[in-house]
Amino acid sequence: EFMEIHEIVIQKLGHVPIVKGDFHMLPKKVQKFLAKWVYTCKPRALYICDGSHAEAEEVTHKLIERGVLTKLKKYENCYLCRTDPADVARVESKTWIATDDKYETVPHVRQGVRGILGQWKHTKELEEEVNGDFDGCMAGRTMYVIPFSMGPIGGPLSKIGVQLTDSNYVLLCMRIMTRVSADIWEVLGDNDFVRCVHSMGCPRPVQRKVVNHWPCNPDKIMIGHFPARREIVSFGSGYGGNSLLGKKCFALRIASVIARDEGWLAEHMLIMGLTNEKTGEEKFVCAAFPSACGKTNLAMIQPTIPGYKVRVVGDDIAWLRFDDKGVLRAINPENGFFGVAPGTNMKTNPNAMLSFQKNSIFTNVAETADGGFFWEGMEDEIDKNIAITNWLGQPWKIGMPGSAAHPNSRFTCPASQCPIIHPKWEDPEGVPVSALIFGGRRPTGVPLVFESYSWQHGVMVGACVKSESTAAAEHTGKKIMHDPMAMRPFMGYNFGKYLQHWLDMEKPDRKMPKIFHVNWFRVDEHGKFLWPGFGDNVRVLDWVLRRCAGDESIAVKSPIGYLPKKGSIDLTGLGDIKWDELFSLPKHYWLDDMRESKRFLEDQVGTDVPQVIWDELNAQEKRIEEQ
Numbered sequence: 332e333f334m335e336i337h338e339i340v341i342q343k344l345g346h347v348p349i350v351k352g353d354f355h356m357l358p359k360k361v362q363k364f365l366a367k368w369v370y371t372c373k374p375r376a377l378y379i380c381d382g383s384h385a386e387a388e389e390v391t392h393k394l395i396e397r398g399v400l401t402k403l404k405k406y407e408n409c410y411l412c413r414t415d416p417a418d419v420a421r422v423e424s425k426t427w428i429a430t431d432d433k434y435e436t437v438p439h440v441r442q443g444v445r446g447i448l449g450q451w452k453h454t455k456e457l458e459e460e461v462n463g464d465f466d467g468c469m470a471g472r473t474m475y476v477i478p479f480s481m482g483p484i485g486g487p488l489s490k491i492g493v494q495l496t497d498s499n500y501v502l503l504c505m506r507i508m509t510r511v512s513a514d515i516w517e518v519l520g521d522n523d524f525v526r527c528v529h530s531m532g533c534p535r536p537v538q539r540k541v542v543n544h545w546p547c548n549p550d551k552i553m554i555g556h557f558p559a560r561r562e563i564v565s566f567g568s569g570y571g572g573n574s575l576l577g578k579k580c581f582a583l584r585i586a587s588v589i590a591r592d593e594g595w596l597a598e599h600m601l602i603m604g605l606t607n608e609k610t611g612e613e614k615f616v617c618a619a620f621p622s623a624c625g626k627t628n629l630a631m632i633q634p635t636i637p638g639y640k641v642r643v644v645g646d647d648i649a650w651l652r653f654d655d656k657g658v659l660r661a662i663n664p665e666n667g668f669f670g671v672a673p674g675t676n677m678k679t680n681p682n683a684m685l686s687f688q689k690n691s692i693f694t695n696v697a698e699t700a701d702g703g704f705f706w707e708g709m710e711d712e713i714d715k716n717i718a719i720t721n722w723l724g725q726p727w728k729i730g731m732p733g734s735a736a737h738p739n740s741r742f743t744c745p746a747s748q749c750p751i752i753h754p755k756w757e758d759p760e761g762v763p764v765s766a767l768i769f770g771g772r773r774p775t776g777v778p779l780v781f782e783s784y785s786w787q788h789g790v791m792v793g794a795c796v797k798s799e800s801t802a803a804a805e806h807t808g809k810k811i812m813h814d815p816m817a818m819r820p821f822m823g824y825n826f827g828k829y830l831q832h833w834l835d836m837e838k839p840d841r842k843m844p845k846i847f848h849v850n851w852f853r854v855d856e857h858g859k860f861l862w863p864g865f866g867d868n869v870r871v872l873d874w875v876l877r878r879c880a881g882d883e884s885i886a887v888k889s890p891i892g893y894l895p896k897k898g899s900i901d902l903t904g905l906g907d908i909k910w911d912e913l914f915s916l917p918k919h920y921w922l923d924d925m926r927e928s929k930r931f932l933e934d935q936v937g938t939d940v941p942q943v944i945w946d947e948l949n950a951q952e953k954r955i956e957e958q
């Protein structure tokens with residue numbers, strides 16, 4: 332009688348030893364998924380993970396033996412990993428979204444303009460590339476099968492994924508960054524799951540010389556998404572953002588498509604709780620920032636004014652959904668922090684430092700002779716004369732040229748270890764959100780904080796987020812780059828339709844959160860920062876929350892939104908704050924800014940820009956002109 336393809340393959344699987352777990356205990360859909368990819372990738376063995384401590388110990392031991400991990404003996408259960416220097420960051424140019432209809436994925440970009448809001452390939456085209464790449468790619472290697480949950484296992488807002496990978500480094504990081512457990516199989520049952528397939532792209536016998544015991548295939552890196560069938564395929568890179576598929580690929584790109592279809596939001600946002608210790612009242616805010624704005628630092632700040640307690644729910648991704656009472660609730664779908672190490676120290680983020688003193692993995696940081704980690708910004712926290720080995724494995728000392736740690740080096744640590752992790756950080760229902768905050772690194776023209784006049788005005792503010800960054804390509808130093816909604820590298824579908832989805836979230840019976848914009852980075856004419864930032868940012872969050880509580884006396888109207896009334900932000904204890912300079916709105920700066928934003932949207936989103944956004948832009952431009 333006719334046998335299902337996977338039945339045939341399973342029979343053939345007989346020659347593929349299953350070194351751990353029971354294939355036939357897996358849900359049928361998982362068996363089919365597995366059979367197809369075993370058939371394609373041709374691994375030497377199958378290892379069905381259970382996320383247990385024992386499993387981590389076994390895999391860690393193997394990686395130490397193989398020289399992939401080095402134990403950092405100064406801490407408990409911490410390891411250093413050096414990658415191949417050719418495999419150190421996400422590769423946006425090799426990141427693709429495949430749909431049949433191009434404009435489901437990318438907007439109608441102006442003729443001759445290079446689209447920067449996502450890269451599209453036709454489904455068939457990417458499928459052909461994938462089949463070519465993955466054919467036999469795991470020869471001589473073990474395929475790990477990782478069942479994981481984004482969000483607390485079984486939670487109503489959580490989603491399940493299954494990742495196949497030939498990298499046991501990825502397995503170790505996935506069990507920190509997501510919830511990996513054999514319980515997933517029964518929770519999943521016969522439901523759908525996000526299919527994640529990852530390979531380092533180095534079948535044995537290896538063709539390309541392996542550097543640092545880090546197999547990879549830099550020339551053939553491809554990170555592909557098939558949103559319609561909730562599938563992610565990643566080839567050639569072992570590096571975090573490309574290989575821990577639960578993070579950017581699943582929890583942002585694919586999840587934003589699921590959220591579009593199911594009526595919620597998957598955003599590049601931190602989630603933090605602020606408790607007013609006088610009233611005991613706690614409110615939560617979500618904030619979206621481009622890179623280099625200190626998002627993780629803000630998520631875990633130590634308040635500098637008495638009377639506030641800050642606790643973190645998440646530092647990178649938020650899944651937001653209105654509940655049946657019309658309250659917006661957020662969960663952190665992740666289980667750990669995967670933060671930029673350089674710049675993190677006991678001054679800028681003591682709570683992060685205290686999160687990775689054990690059970691953590693450090694990638695491309697430097698190592699001290701006494702078995703500790705080191706990176707730029709930690710100079711005052713180690714013995715100045717200690718011998719250091721840099722991320723390339725070379726001897727290094729403070730003061731020497733070059734960087735000790737790679738600028739994109741990372742700590743990977745369990746969120747549960749953060750001293751100020753919120754007690755409800757794993758509440759399946761999520762936490763109630765009072766305010767959404769966008770921000771960017773804006774050295775000139777943009778005030779410390781402003782509040783949008785309405786939800787749709789706030790969506791326009793989010794769409795116009797820009798931030799100063801060392802322009803990757805040119806070596807002309809810093810440029811102000813667009814990063815709309817701080818989601819530019821993580822869009823799952825047509826940005827214009829995504830803006831429309833945000834606008835559609837507003838409904839009469841819902842308590843819509845207020846939308847704010849902050850800028851910690853304004854400088855004076857000498858280039859000196861006008862705002863102390865860091866823990867003092869709690870003063871701005873305090874103003875935000877008083878606005879959310881309906882305090883009308885602390886805001887004044889301006890062409891770009893409500894500004895704090897002079898003196899309405901608690902500056903106690905701060906030296907001289909040049910308020911007028913910090914909050915000035917140079918007319919010509921803002922006229923240029925608005926025109927530049929309109930031009931950006933015309934070029935990059937074109938006819939897909941919702942009319943309401945044009946209305947908000949034009950109304951704001953008019954307000955600026957008339958002021």
Ligand SMILES: C=CCn1c(=O)c2[nH]c(Cc3ccc(NC(C)=O)cc3)nc2n(CCCC)c1=O
Nearest residue numbers: 623624625628629632851860862863864865868
């Ligand atoms: C919650 C903190 C957010 N935040 C900030 O608010 C912040 N502000 C600044 C600029 C700045 C730097 C130094 C001082 N002060 C002194 C004493 O050096 C003040 C402001 N840098 C900041 N950084 C670090 C750069 C981003 C990775 C930062 O993360």
